[in-house]
Structure formats: C-alpha cells, structure tokens
Amino acid sequence: MNLSHPATTPRLFVLNVSAGAVLSMTPDGKDQQVIASHCHIPDGVAVDADAGRVYWTNMGVPSADDGTIERAGLDGSNRVTIVPQGVTHTPKQIHLEKQTGKLYWCDREGMRVMRSDLDGSAVETLVVAGDSAADLGDQTKWCVGIAVDPVAGQIYWTQKGSDNAGVGRILRAGIEIPAGQTAADRSDVEVWLDRLPEPIDLEIDHAQRMLYWTDRGDPPTGNTVNRAPLDAPAGQARPEIVLTHLMEGIGLALDLPGERMFVTDLGGSVYVAGLDGSEGHPILFAQGNLTGIAYAELPAAKA
Incomplete structure (x- = not known):
C-alpha cells in the first residue's frame, strides 16, 4: 500500500505595504510572484490551500473608515x-x-x-473593546492580532497600546458570546498577559x-518573537523570547511540520528560524515595509 502524501509545494504569502501588493514566493524568498496589486494598505493574510484561495485585509486610511477584506485565487484570479x-x-x-468555515x-x-463566513457574509462583532468615536485616541483599546483555539473554544487577541509604553496586552474570551450578553458587556474576557511593549500578530x-x-x-523585550503555554491561567503566563533584533516585527507564520517559523518586519525583512528561535536568519531584506505573512503547503497543481 502506498501511504505517501500527495505532492505539495510550500509557499509563503507576504504583504508588501510599500508596493500595495500580495506576494507569493518559495520559503527561501525566491520565485516571487505578484498575486494582487493596488491593495489599500494590506495588513493580514490567510491561505486556504485546499480551496485554492488567499484572503487579506486592507487597513485603508483610518480617518476615512474605508478598510476592506479581499479574496482571490492563489494565482490572483477571481479577485x-x-x-x-x-x-x-x-x-x-x-x-x-x-472547521467552522x-x-x-x-x-x-x-x-x-469580528468574524464572517468565508464569502464575507454573516459579519458578527464578538468583542467591543472601546467606543470607536469616544476612545479613538486610546491605543490601549486598539485590537490588532487574532488567533483561534477551537479545542478550548477561545479566541485570543492583542491590544498593543501606544508606542513603547509597556501597556500592551493579550486577551482571551470564548469564541461565542455568553447567552444573554453582548459583545460590549460580555463577562468572560480575560487579560491573559499584560505589560508588554507592543504585541502584534x-x-x-x-x-x-x-x-x-x-x-x-x-x-x-520588544522587536521580538515570544511564546508561552496556551493553557496558562490568565495573568500567569511566563513568556519566552525566542527571536530578537527585528526591525518592528509584524507578521508571523508557523510551519509546524517543518518545525520553523517565518517572520516579517516593517524594516522589509523576512526571517526564518526554528520554533525555538534557533538558526534564525533573514531570507530577504530591504523589501520595503512588510506586514502579514502566511505559510501554506499547496497541492502541486495549485502552486
């Protein structure tokens, strides 16, 4: 019996703010392809390898309230x-x-x-951290990074605080709003870790x-990649710095089978390192301002 896995091709998807572009490349930074251009300040990216789609956010101009989310094929088609x-x-x-689409x-x-279905419908607000008008200048309430733990039924997010203020936080709550409560008054929000420089992704x-x-x-403690046990009680996590000397670190992607991570920074570098930070080194530098990054094993026909 042949138990070999179908052929796959590893690719990185990187957002270049300076160019307003979504890029695809091999994990060594080569074979760069422009998947989408004229993006309006792209920031976050996610890939559905099975469906052959890439999703990304566009921050837009904050004062204009014109942010969007786009989707395209892995070759940029059907944008x-x-x-x-x-x-x-x-x-x-x-x-x-x-799992939940x-x-x-x-x-x-x-x-x-926030969340939505994969086609952008059924948009929901899960957490309200502040009033977008009254609290606009309060960066401690700005929500930035997001991760989902379906096993424990929780979401994690970052609220970075003002520059280098040491008031950044990672919070968590249930994926679903408790019955009878709202996104603004839900009682299950916990500060998982606080007093961080500026936690991002x-x-x-x-x-x-x-x-x-x-x-x-x-x-x-800043310009780093950190990790801590996910199941640590709120307020008791002990962060471990695993990668340093970033130039304003932003994007983070894990290749778990390969036991490595990829990181981008606003200084224009893409780094690769082991999950423990070992053998960390840049594979690209001086690429403009880089934000989000995603790693995907694509079916060979879709690479």
Whole structure:
C-alpha cells in the first residue's frame, strides 16, 4: 500500500505595504510572484490551500473608515472584495478557521474582534473593546492580532497600546458570546498577559498548546518573537523570547511540520528560524515595509 502524501509545494504569502501588493514566493524568498496589486494598505493574510484561495485585509486610511477584506485565487484570479468599506474600520490580522468555515479578524480603530463566513457574509462583532468615536485616541483599546483555539473554544487577541509604553496586552474570551450578553458587556474576557511593549500578530501551535506572538516595541523585550503555554491561567503566563533584533516585527507564520517559523518586519525583512528561535536568519531584506505573512503547503497543481 502506498501511504505517501500527495505532492505539495510550500509557499509563503507576504504583504508588501510599500508596493500595495500580495506576494507569493518559495520559503527561501525566491520565485516571487505578484498575486494582487493596488491593495489599500494590506495588513493580514490567510491561505486556504485546499480551496485554492488567499484572503487579506486592507487597513485603508483610518480617518476615512474605508478598510476592506479581499479574496482571490492563489494565482490572483477571481479577485473580489468580500467585506466592503463601511463594514469594518481598520482590519488587521486575519485568521481562517477551517472547521467552522469562518474568518476572524481584529479591527484596530473599530476596537472590535469580528468574524464572517468565508464569502464575507454573516459579519458578527464578538468583542467591543472601546467606543470607536469616544476612545479613538486610546491605543490601549486598539485590537490588532487574532488567533483561534477551537479545542478550548477561545479566541485570543492583542491590544498593543501606544508606542513603547509597556501597556500592551493579550486577551482571551470564548469564541461565542455568553447567552444573554453582548459583545460590549460580555463577562468572560480575560487579560491573559499584560505589560508588554507592543504585541502584534498571534499564531498557535495547537499540538504543543503554545501561543506565539510578535512584538514591535523597543528592545530588550520588544522587536521580538515570544511564546508561552496556551493553557496558562490568565495573568500567569511566563513568556519566552525566542527571536530578537527585528526591525518592528509584524507578521508571523508557523510551519509546524517543518518545525520553523517565518517572520516579517516593517524594516522589509523576512526571517526564518526554528520554533525555538534557533538558526534564525533573514531570507530577504530591504523589501520595503512588510506586514502579514502566511505559510501554506499547496497541492502541486495549485502552486
């Protein structure tokens, strides 16, 4: 019996804010292809390899409230806006939850955690962290990074705080709003970790029950990739810094079978390292301003 897996091709999907583009490349930074151009300040990206689709958020101009979410084929075909202007303010990191067929994202100036179906319909607000008008200048309420833990039935998100203020937080709550409560008054929101420089994007290693995140604040604890046990009680997580010397770290993607991570920063670099940060090194640098990154094993015919 042949138990070999179907042939796959690994690809990175990287967002270049300077170019307004979604890029695809091999994990060594070569064979770069432009999947989409003229993107309006792209920030978060997620890939559905089986369906042959890539999703990304466009922050837009915060004062204009014109953020959107788009979807396209892995070759850039069939590009469509699935969440139009006026629905979400400043969408940041996006997460694709395959089991339930949902997209989750954080809305920074909207101060919300949101989700929708994969076609952009059935948009819901799961968490309201502040009033988008009254609290607009309060960066402690800006929601940025998002991750979903379907095993424990929880969502995690970051609220970064102002630059280098040391008031960044990672929070968590149930995936579903408790009965009889609303996104603004739900009682199950916990501060999982606080007093961080500027936590940005989140990723989960579900097998090892480990949460990873980037932090773009100042050294020594900022400009890093960190991790901590996912099931730590709120307020008791002990972060481990696994990668340092980023130039304002933003995007994070885990290749769990390959036991490695990929990281982007606003300085224009893409880094690869082991999950423990070992052998970390840049595979690209001076690429402009980079934000979101996703890793995917694509069926060979779709690469």
